[in-house]
Amino acid sequence: MLSYIAIAILGISAIMGLFQKKAAYLGILVGSAYYMLSGFNPADQMSYFILIACLVWILVSLYSLSYDRHYGKWLASSMALMIMGMVIILQSTNYLLLITGWETMSVPAYVIVGMNKRDSAPAFTFMMFSEFSTILIISGAVYAFFITGTLTFTQIPSYGPLLLISMGALIKMGMTPFMISEWLPIAHGNAPANASAALSATMTLMGVFAIMKMILVSPDVIWIGYIFLAIGSISILFASIYAYISENMKMLAGFSTIENNAAILSAMGLYLIASEVVLRQFIFATIIIFALSHSISKTGLFFSIGNSPGEYFGESGHPTSYGQRVGTMLTTMSLSGLFPTIGGLATWMLLEAFFMEAYAGGAPGMSAIVVGSVIALGEGMATGSMMKILAFGNLFHRKLERKHSPNQAIISGIGLVLIFLFAISIFIVSGTFISGVPGVLVFNGFTITSRFGKADFGLISPDYVVLLITAFSLAAYALFRKPRLRDVPVWNGGSAEVDPYTSYAYSNNIRLMLRRVLRTKTGAFGNAVTVIDVFWLIMTDIGKGYRAVSKFITLRVMNSSIGWYMVYMIAAFLVIMLIAVLVY
Amino acid sequence: MPPHEYGDLPVHKMAPGEFNFQYGPSTGGLMESVGITLTTPGELINSVAVDFSFKSRKLNLRGKSIRDALLTVERINGFHAASNSLAFLMSVEDALGMEVSEEVQKARILQLELERIRSHLEVIKRLCEPAGFGVPVNQLGYLREKISRIISRAAGHRFFFGANAPGYCSVSGSGINEKLREAGKEFQRIYAGLLESKIFLNRLQNNGLTRDNFLTGPAARASGLRYDSRIDSATLPYGDTPFYPVIREEKDCFGRFNVRGEEILNSIDIIASLGNIKETGKPSLQEGDGQGCARLESPQGDIFYYAGLNNGLIEDIWHVSPGTLNIRAFQESMKGNIFTDFHFNWESFGIWISEVGVVFQ
Numbered sequence: 001m002l003s004y005i006a007i008a009i010l011g012i013s014a015i016m017g018l019f020q021k022k023a024a025y026l027g028i029l030v031g032s033a034y035y036m037l038s039g040f041n042p043a044d045q046m047s048y049f050i051l052i053a054c055l056v057w058i059l060v061s062l063y064s065l066s067y068d069r070h071y072g073k074w075l076a077s078s079m080a081l082m083i084m085g086m087v088i089i090l091q092s093t094n095y096l097l098l099i100t101g102w103e104t105m106s107v108p109a110y111v112i113v114g115m116n117k118r119d120s121a122p123a124f125t126f127m128m129f130s131e132f133s134t135i136l137i138i139s140g141a142v143y144a145f146f147i148t149g150t151l152t153f154t155q156i157p158s159y160g161p162l163l164l165i166s167m168g169a170l171i172k173m174g175m176t177p178f179m180i181s182e183w184l185p186i187a188h189g190n191a192p193a194n195a196s197a198a199l200s201a202t203m204t205l206m207g208v209f210a211i212m213k214m215i216l217v218s219p220d221v222i223w224i225g226y227i228f229l230a231i232g233s234i235s236i237l238f239a240s241i242y243a244y245i246s247e248n249m250k251m252l253a254g255f256s257t258i259e260n261n262a263a264i265l266s267a268m269g270l271y272l273i274a275s276e277v278v279l280r281q282f283i284f285a286t287i288i289i290f291a292l293s294h295s296i297s298k299t300g301l302f303f304s305i306g307n308s309p310g311e312y313f314g315e316s317g318h319p320t321s322y323g324q325r326v327g328t329m330l331t332t333m334s335l336s337g338l339f340p341t342i343g344g345l346a347t348w349m350l351l352e353a354f355f356m357e358a359y360a361g362g363a364p365g366m367s368a369i370v371v372g373s374v375i376a377l378g379e380g381m382a383t384g385s386m387m388k389i390l391a392f393g394n395l396f397h398r399k400l401e402r403k404h405s406p407n408q409a410i411i412s413g414i415g416l417v418l419i420f421l422f423a424i425s426i427f428i429v430s431g432t433f434i435s436g437v438p439g440v441l442v443f444n445g446f447t448i449t450s451r452f453g454k455a456d457f458g459l460i461s462p463d464y465v466v467l468l469i470t471a472f473s474l475a476a477y478a479l480f481r482k483p484r485l486r487d488v489p490v491w492n493g494g495s496a497e498v499d500p501y502t503s504y505a506y507s508n509n510i511r512l513m514l515r516r517v518l519r520t521k522t523g524a525f526g527n528a529v530t531v532i533d534v535f536w537l538i539m540t541d542i543g544k545g546y547r548a549v550s551k552f553i554t555l556r557v558m559n560s561s562i563g564w565y566m567v568y569m570i571a572a573f574l575v576i577m578l579i580a581v582l583v584y
Numbered sequence: 585m586p587p588h589e590y591g592d593l594p595v596h597k598m599a600p601g602e603f604n605f606q607y608g609p610s611t612g613g614l615m616e617s618v619g620i621t622l623t624t625p626g627e628l629i630n631s632v633a634v635d636f637s638f639k640s641r642k643l644n645l646r647g648k649s650i651r652d653a654l655l656t657v658e659r660i661n662g663f664h665a666a667s668n669s670l671a672f673l674m675s676v677e678d679a680l681g682m683e684v685s686e687e688v689q690k691a692r693i694l695q696l697e698l699e700r701i702r703s704h705l706e707v708i709k710r711l712c713e714p715a716g717f718g719v720p721v722n723q724l725g726y727l728r729e730k731i732s733r734i735i736s737r738a739a740g741h742r743f744f745f746g747a748n749a750p751g752y753c754s755v756s757g758s759g760i761n762e763k764l765r766e767a768g769k770e771f772q773r774i775y776a777g778l779l780e781s782k783i784f785l786n787r788l789q790n791n792g793l794t795r796d797n798f799l800t801g802p803a804a805r806a807s808g809l810r811y812d813s814r815i816d817s818a819t820l821p822y823g824d825t826p827f828y829p830v831i832r833e834e835k836d837c838f839g840r841f842n843v844r845g846e847e848i849l850n851s852i853d854i855i856a857s858l859g860n861i862k863e864t865g866k867p868s869l870q871e872g873d874g875q876g877c878a879r880l881e882s883p884q885g886d887i888f889y890y891a892g893l894n895n896g897l898i899e900d901i902w903h904v905s906p907g908t909l910n911i912r913a914f915q916e917s918m919k920g921n922i923f924t925d926f927h928f929n930w931e932s933f934g935i936w937i938s939e940v941g942v943v944f945q
Contacts, residue, residue, distance in 0.1 A: 492606050493606055493607055493608045493609060493610055493611035493619070494608070494609050494610030494611070494617075494619075494638075495606045495608075495609065495619055497604070497606055498606070499603040499604040499605065499606070500603070501603070501605075502601075502603050502626070504601050504625060504626055505603065505605075505624060505625060505626025505627070506626060507626070508624075508625050508626025508627045508628065509626065509627045511626075512627055512628055512922070522628065522630075522920075523599070523630075526599060526600065527599055527600050527601055528599040528600065528601040528602045528624075528625035528628070528630060529601060529625045529626075529628065
């Protein structure tokens with residue numbers, strides 16, 4: 001009941017936003033903080049989703065206080081409403097609340113995507129996929145009600161609702177089955193940066209939450225696990241490739257979101273195929289840590305991009321502060337799966353989980369090796385795309401700014417949060433996996449151990465990693481002090497003519513090497529190199545085909561023909577009857 | 585001179601996404617000062633412009649005596665000193681209508697073939713460098729040094745300086761054949777090893793395909809063109825030697841590498857067939873008027889000299905270096921290749937900027 005107060009605060013914030021934007025953001029801040037304190041229970045693993053989402057919303061509201069100058073009154077209100085919808089999802093105890101929350105989240109998000117640009121296509125694209133997602137979730141809920149006779153989340157003796165709701169949630173996470181969906185980068189890339197962060201970090205988190213919730217009330221169906229693994233691994237690979245070649249920073253971050261969500265989906269697939277209890281616990285912990293890492297890091301990334309004057313890498317010239325550089329560096333490190341950030345731990349846990357499952361042998365073991373390898377490949381590509389953002393968005397051709405803005409402080413703060421989360425991760429991971437190696441002065445309670453039986457598989461001591469890096473850095477500083485730097489003009493082979501190296505050139509190797517996958521063409525349409533997003537092309541072709549068929553039937557067959565209309569009605573009635581009989 | 589003003593190469597129009605990557609003139613990996621502008625969208629090379637103006641030298645030989653002019657000409661490119669000085673001297677001899685003995689002409693063939701062996705060894709060595717083949721690089725460097733010492737023993741100078749004059753040649757071929765045969769065997773072992781290395785061949789094959797017939801030297805012969813001024817030399821008696829033009833159809837770096845490798849072995853045979861060359865003739869510094877020209881096959885390709893004399897002094901002189909054509913061919917052949925192909929292709933043409941950058945005044 002206490003949690004509903006948070007929903008009320010957010011609702012009031014939405015109204016206040018129409019009159020005073022800052023009041024709305026402060027309302028989101030208060031509502032999120034209150035919801036985190038009232039809703040988070042360390043003993044309940046599902047409540048970690050509340051903790052993650054609230055942390056993001058707090059950061060988003062703080063950032064929005066100084067960011068939202070160029071947008072009208074609707075942005076703050078829509079943000080409050082959207083977050084309210086997400087709270088309803090997290091708070092839902094039945095399908096009706098889940099669907100209500102899903103739509104309450106989606107409709108304001110449509111408004112937000114539509115307000116940034118004059119081009120209405122991204123908003124319509126978002127709405128189309130969003131509604132498709134809702135239809136699947138409603139279908140799943142109806143099916144669950146049909147089987148159990150109640151709308152409350154209870155154990156379901158069928159895989160149907162899990163499959164339907166998962167597919168609906170996957171669309172929201174940027175993965176239309178077996179395809180990566182460019183709709184997510186398009187939509188998230190066209191929203192204002194503060195909203196993009198909320199969309200990318202928490203709206204997709206709602207998809208993870210919904211699938212996880214359904215997994216817990218559904219029977220263990222191994223083949224659905226394999227489907228998740230297949231969708232996850234394909235999406236990881238392609239999303240990381242498209243992220244790497246993207247020239248729009250926000251779209252790059254959008255593809256990165258798909259890649260992260262695909263990694264989480266793979267972990268959920270592994271959860272379904274794993275039979276060992278301890279391993280399943282470890283995978284659950286991995287999902288939580290990965291979701292936490294992705295959400296906070298992606299928030300920082302969108303803030304950093306939002307602080308740039310343009311969305312494209314080429315639009316440079318904006319000075320950045322030390323704080324922003326450090327914050328962006330740590331954020332990109334986290335998204336690259338590097339230590340000492342929480343992202344490093346998340347990636348380590350994910351890969352450990354897959355390679356532990358390899359010991360199961362047979363089809364699960366083989367699948368785990370293949371998907372684990374694809375994840376490792378995708379993480380490598382992700383590092384490349386994150387370095388692109390860091391280098392071309394914050395380091396190259398940009399002077400340092402002495403003046404510090406609140407937003408730059410928030411970006412650097414998020415970087416430090418990512419290290420802090422890494423350091424305190426021993427308190428987030430279940431006690432089953434916490435140990436130590438006292439023989440080498442790593443005391444009990446400071447080591448996260450991956451295991452699927454009694455024996456340890458791998459281990460990491462986050463605090464020791466942080467302490468050692470800090471100690472060595474301080475020792476180096478004490479010994480050598482601040483390095484003496486000298487600025488010299490760039491030596492360009494003795495030539496005065498210097499064309500800056502471009503982000504496009506940075507990623508062109510992949511365009512050329514994967515020319516069969518990306519359908520790379522050179523010299524086409526007056527461009528040096530062009531690529532095609534095959535998935536998006538197929539999707540738009542399907543859309544066009546559907547439209548053409550509809551138009552044909554409307555104009556040629558059904559056009560004022562009562563006879564054909566009757567045939568259609570009878571055929572539709574028979575098909576529905578057949579489906580109903582088969583399902584029953 | 586900007587390369588787009590040289591010859592008939594069209595100026596590349598920059599497409600969206602492209603930028604100019606400047607390589608050189610003063611950077612690692614290049615033997616001489618040359619500015620290379622690669623127009624690229626990244627990795628892929630869409631256009632190349634070679635600017636040799638950084639090594640441009642304006643040499644004023646007008647009014648100088650043949651002897652003084654020769655001192656400058658043989659120093660245009662030490663590596664190809666014999667080719668430049670002999671082409672110049674042959675043009676002078678043509679201008680003065682001098683008859684040159686067959687012994688001198690044979691001694692000139694000896695010089696040119698020794699120079700060809702050393703130059704080709706250097707090119708093959710440089711082809712191995714970008715592949716990271718440290719062992720063959722050093723083995724070929726050692727062989728090149730061996731040839732330099734043979735040249736030093738034969739001509740009294742590692743770069744044939746002072747060995748030539750009109751109608752005269754102070755080169756001795758005694759005792760060099762055995763050493764050359766030894767070097768030839770060593771080279772064959774290295775060459776066979778390189779031909780067996782798939783890593784090396786992958787870097788060369790289909791890299792830098794030539795597109796037209798504006799070529800000379802090994803680059804032309806590797807493109808199936810029977811261009812070699814030794815075939816129809818009016819003065820140098822190559823017909824009496826086992827010389828044969830090495831022709832390959834590949835048109836790529838491998839073809840150029842292959843032609844050079846085979847030519848090294850052929851040059852050793854040519855030198856062996858010349859017999860015992862001794863210092864011949866007497867330095868003849870005739871005075872006279874006239875105009876003459878000459879061409880010969882330098883290691884890089886066809887080199888041409890024109891000399892106009894007035895009372896034994898240089899009135900007019902100009903030359904055409906084989907690099908002039910081959911730079912153009914290199915630029916064309918780089919299109920569509922990627923960065924890692926660049927060094928192999930550049931080295932495979934064996935271009936000497938020092939020759940191309942010379943302008944006689």
